[in-house]
Amino acid sequence: MSSYFNAALLIRAGSIRYNILTLYLFSRTDIKTTFLPVTLFSIGCAPACNMGSALQCMFWLWLQLLHFNLANQTSRTSVEEDSKNKPFRPLPSGRITLQQAIILRYISLISGLALSAMYGLRIFLINVGFAVLIVMYHDFQGGSHWLSKNLMNAAGYCFFEAGGTLIAACDRQRFDDLAKWSLMMSLAILATTIQAQDFQDREGDRTAGRRTLPIVFPVISRYTMLFCLPGWSVILGHVWQLDLMARSAVIILGTIVGFRYFTFRTVRDDEWTYFLYNGWLLVAFSLPIYSRHFRGD
Structure with a gap:
């Protein structure tokens, strides 16, 4: 009886771990x-x-x-x-x-x-x-x-x-006012730069019949990243009143990512650049914390 009870616990524990991992794998690529x-x-x-x-x-x-x-x-x-x-996703695996x-x-x-x-x-x-x-x-x-x-x-x-x-x-x-400004900034930034995720998926999107910006406008889409990322970086520094060091870091990062999208165009290059874009986006989305908790606004 004791051995049966222990086996049942192990099966249940294994099933819980399996299901938790399955749920995680659905969202794994979107965590970062x-x-x-x-x-x-x-x-x-x-x-x-x-x-x-x-x-x-x-x-x-x-x-x-x-x-x-x-x-x-x-x-x-x-x-x-x-x-x-x-x-690795739950359905294909x-x-x-x-x-x-x-x-x-x-x-x-x-x-x-x-x-x-x-x-x-x-x-x-x-x-x-x-x-x-x-x-x-x-x-x-x-x-x-x-x-x-x-x-x-x-x-x-x-x-x-x-x-x-x-x-x-x-x-x-x-x-409050800070949250409203942050939401408006986020909406504008994403509407003009979210095509960052589409460069690495061009072949799959083309096969599926999708008309993403890098497919419809392969050259113009690269220019949007070259100009929008540094441009938004400058605006972010002004809106959140960053000091010179923080402002320079945000602008340099945005410029590097934009330059990479424009210059390096293989699928592998775009995968790495998208990783850097998410780093820039993480910084941009973290700036309200700076404004709220370090500037006292």
Whole structure:
């Protein structure tokens, strides 16, 4: 009896570990590109943030990200692409079936809406907006054209950041001036630079029939990165009133990333440059923390 009980515990523990790893693998590639930058942004924008609200913010963001990832990875074209480009993901690796992943998608949607409702009407409506955007993007091909893709990605980030900011704050009913400015800056930056993620995926996007900016305008898209990243870096330094050293660091990083996108154009080069772009974005999204907690604004 004792040995049977111990075996049952081991099986259950193994199953829990397996399922946790499966959930992690759905979101693995977006941890550094989305979860960490948005978490820093939300905590930086939230006045009077404490550890408890910060942890709640992180859990809410992860649940929303999981829903997005499940919607993205359960389309048939995504499964085919991931089997070539990201075989570690749960569906191509066989950790979970497509039917199970689709069920999990709707469980994550309902769970996210229920959790948001607990925080009040404003956060619930933000979650509804984010959910509608996901359906438009994935189920109605909103991400297949470069203009709608850029705008919808920027709007999705904005919903993501707005909900995280309210949950991280002690006052969950309003945004203060710093948060409003931060959200507007984020929306503008992402709408004009989010094509950074598309350069490395040109072949897959072309095969899937997507008309991303690097495919439709292969030369102009490189120029957008060359000028927008240094330009936004200068604006960020001015808006957040960075000191000379911090301002120079942000501008230099933005200039390096923009120059790399323009100069180095192989898939491998674009993968490395996208990694640096996410570093720049992480810095940009962290600047409200500097303004809030170090300048006393």
